[in-house]
Amino acid sequence: MTSFGVFAYRIRYTAIMNKLQTLEDYFGHKTFRPLQEEVVDAILNREDVLMILPTGGGKSLCYQLPTLLMEGVTIVVSPLLALMHDQVVALRANGISAAMLSSMQDMEESRKIESALHKGEIKLLYVAPERLTNAYFLNMLHQLNINFFVIDEAHCVSEWGHEFRENYRRLSLLKEQFATTPIAAFTATATKAVEEDIASNLGLVDPKRVRGSLFRENLMIGAHHRIKDGRQQLLEFLKSHKGESGIIYTLSRKSTEAVAHFLQGKGIEAKAYHAGLPTEEKNATYADFVADRVQIVVATIAFGMGIDKSNIRFVVHMTLPKTLENFYQEIGRAGRDGLEAETLLLFSAQDIVQQKSFIEDLPETPYKQHAFNKLDSMVRFANSENCRHQSIAAYFDDRIAVCHDKCDNCSAPESEKVDITTASRMMLSAILRTGQKFGLHYIVDVLKGSREQRLLQNGHDTLSVYGIGDEYTKAQWLTIGDKLLELGAVSIGEFKVYTLTEFGVEVMKGVHAIDLKKERLTVKTAPVKKKVTYFDDYDVEMYDKLRTLRTEIASEKGIPPYIVFSDKTLKDLSVKVPQSKEEMLEVHGIGEVKFERYGEAFLRVLQHDV
Ligand code: ADP
Helix, strand or coil: CCHHHHHHHHHHHHHHHHHHHHHHHHHCCCCCCCCHHHHHHHHHCCCCEEEECCCCCCHHHHHHHHHHCCCCEEEEECCCHHHHHHHHHHHHHCCCCEEEECCCCCHHHHHHHHHHHHCCCCCEEEECHHHHHCHHHHHHHHCCCEEEEEECCHHHHCCCCCCCCHHHHHHHHHHHHCCCCCEEEEECCCCHHHHHHHHHHHCCCCCEEEECCCCCCCEEEEEEECCCCCHHHHHHHHHCCCCCEEEEECCCHHHHHHHHHHHHHCCCCEEEECCCCCHHHHHHHHHHHHCCCCCEEEECCCCCCCCCCCCEEEEEECCCCCCHHHHHHHHCCCCCCCCCEEEEEEECHHHHHHHHHHHHCCCCCHHHHHHHHHHHHHHHHHHCCCCHHHHHHHHCCCCCCCCCCCEHHHHCCHHHEEECHHHHHHHHHHHHHCCCCCCHHHHHHHHHCCCCHHHHHCCHHHCCCCCCCCCCCHHHHHHHHHHHHHHCCEEECHHHCEEECHHHHHHHCCCCCCEEEHHHHHCCCCCCCCCCCCCCCCCHHHHHHHHHHHHHHHHHHCCCHHHHCCHHHHHHHHHHCCCCHHHHCCCCCCCHHHHHHHHHHHHHHHCCCC
């Protein structure tokens, strides 16, 4: 080994030894979560990284921790000011020197940050992507000792994602200008196609690819057909979430206000949030929500992107989102602290018509067909009786087992299902016998014995399957067709032609039994049910006292309560009731830095001194 090699080895060895200590001291965690260490190591080895991990999986730590073990500054590109701001506040609360440069800072402030950067006093610098196209800024970067670049929300690079941003496309200049500086890209959602797009657009060099499971086991996911305007279903749902933080998404500005007003009338603390409100009002609502001063925000999708509030306990969609990416990202805002959270999707056929008409209005580009396909996947998901977690994972090319009890479909009692094996076999047989050349409506016509001209001309009234489908209405047969599509027993080709898959052939031969949720055939919707329990073994009184203290400290310091301690930390404190510093350091989320800041005050409450 050359002397430089020995030196590099030593640094690496020390870094590895220091990893766990840093994890504990700065972040208050005793162990890494799955995949975190792999990414931390790759970054310390100066490799490019592409990590896909669901919201709440702990991506930030993957680049923040190695930064603390490196000499220079890490540049983090992030799409949203609010997101950057929250991250900077959280880092500073953990004793880590971080800053952001954005249009929000005045000259004086920017100059101070610049000077601190030159002195090596800043470990993490957050910037918006457009800053990287600024020649002055780039020039300054060339004078700094940069550890690596972080591209947060990296799916924005891809046109095939759901949030393409032109400014992200230009990030390709990073590898052109800083060829030897590694890049670590992070996102919560990326299909394989988007993943490839990220890697090629950023010019990543043989990146370490780390894809986490999309299974969010603390999320209870449910979807129901909306009855009328869905408000009764909403009230029913909120009964099991009294006093908890949540977001309710609606489609239009008007409906955010109407739903907020409706809830206020029922004595529930809710505020509307949409792009048309004055900025001060929006900021105030955002701040109130983050600080637990307002319980529920009823919002258009303008709200919540990048929100760093870990104790959101529920997310409701009053209408169908346009893509599964959007849906997954929006529900992902719930339960980031790892505690149980619940999501409810209410949808109806009208939503589909409305979403389709939005897409119709788009200019004729390949993107338009893409948007239709994405909507179809969303609709199939909403109607599906398969495991919700598994369906989402499959959409993102991830295979996971069924969740058993973390979604409405898996936890639905058997009695709510009807056996449609025979009907499925009839339908598949009709598809096969008509030569796999027709769409679903035609197949249903055959089963129902229609006298439609085309059908008669084709001689399909002579088939054995002709007119054998009396047991179900046309609408019910269409539902059965959807179910076969969801299960992958059939696939749709050009001109919406249905063909059998290998699995479909097996179903037709009677190898598999198929069942369907009863409500789909009867159209009547089952009431919203179930209750998630959490916090079952904690001291309620103590928890409330700790929460009060947390609110006091937060408002005194002007930071959101979860930055002081997360809900999970409070829960853990009220279960373990530590009586000393040592015991307190055993608690989730409390490290040396946090203890120094807030430990004594919380200990006093825990020791019943106050
Ligand atoms: P993401 O960016 O992937 O959405 P975050 O970085 O915001 O996720 O982390 C989500 C939550 O997980 C935070 O509350 C964070 O403190 C917690 N967390 C991260 N890493 C760990 C760990 N190793 N042990 C325990 N909690 C962790």
